[in-house]
Amino acid sequence: MGKNNIPIKIVCENRKARHDYFIHETYEAGIELVGTEVKSLRAGKANLKDSFALIKDGEIYLENMHVSLYDQGNQFNHDPLRRRKLLLHKAEIVKLFSQTREKGWTLVPLKIYFKHGRAKLELALASGKHNYDKRQDLRKKADQRDIQRALKERQRD
Template sequence: MARPRPAADDGKQQVARNPKATHDYHILETWEAGVVLTGTEVKSLRSGKASIKEGFARLANGEVFLEGVNITPYEQGNRYNHDPVRTRKLLLHRKEIERLIGAVEQKGLTLVPLELYFRNGVAKVTLALGRGKKQHDRREDLKRRDANREMARALSHRGRE
């Protein structure tokens, strides 16, 4: 008799998130891309030592590159350890890259990484196509979030009485 599969287990191990991306950008679309890494980078990522807060993606010669992502050098590495902030190539399908080129060059949008993770042992990054928010947009988002929080708090207190 077959065993039932565990629910919502897609083999995903999160390494790093970029919460600032949703604060600074209106997210329009997302893609999952593979990341080309060296051996010591993979070992360092598996121990959770990465930061994608300053990261962005750049298009060059029909390819996509991830820049500004800091992967701490592996502690047990030797003199051939990797550069922490080197440019890393992203793996996407040709049609996805062509669509990204059109959006970034013609509409003035930006590619930002949302999260870095392992899916079934392979390093992946979730890329988002975003438009930068203005200062007043950020303030409105904060006001809306605070109002929703106050409303939820008031409703929860109301239920207790």
């Protein structure tokens, strides 16, 4: 369940994005899809690895998102790596455009899910991490695991 008890079915996530980027803001965007893409998404056959969003002519497009071909799609099947238009309000697009130009941030897709029967994309305004930032995050995770493990052992005794 999402916010306000709305059922959400997550199709795929870009787990590596949170490892490689600092996430500053997130936006919910609709995706312009063709019929066979929707059927493939419902089957969970999508991949956000190496995908990104770009702003061109006042519109936002999603690049490199792979949606597998639909098995029963025959000649009407879609191109798996085609450019897909994202649906956002004009004010949001203008804000994202200025943030990416001024601060040098990038637009990274985090996950695709269905909400009220419609495909949605969680889009993040992010900046890249350096290697030392990634190492610090891994160290923090390892420390948290050690703490949790020690607490479990203490509770057993």
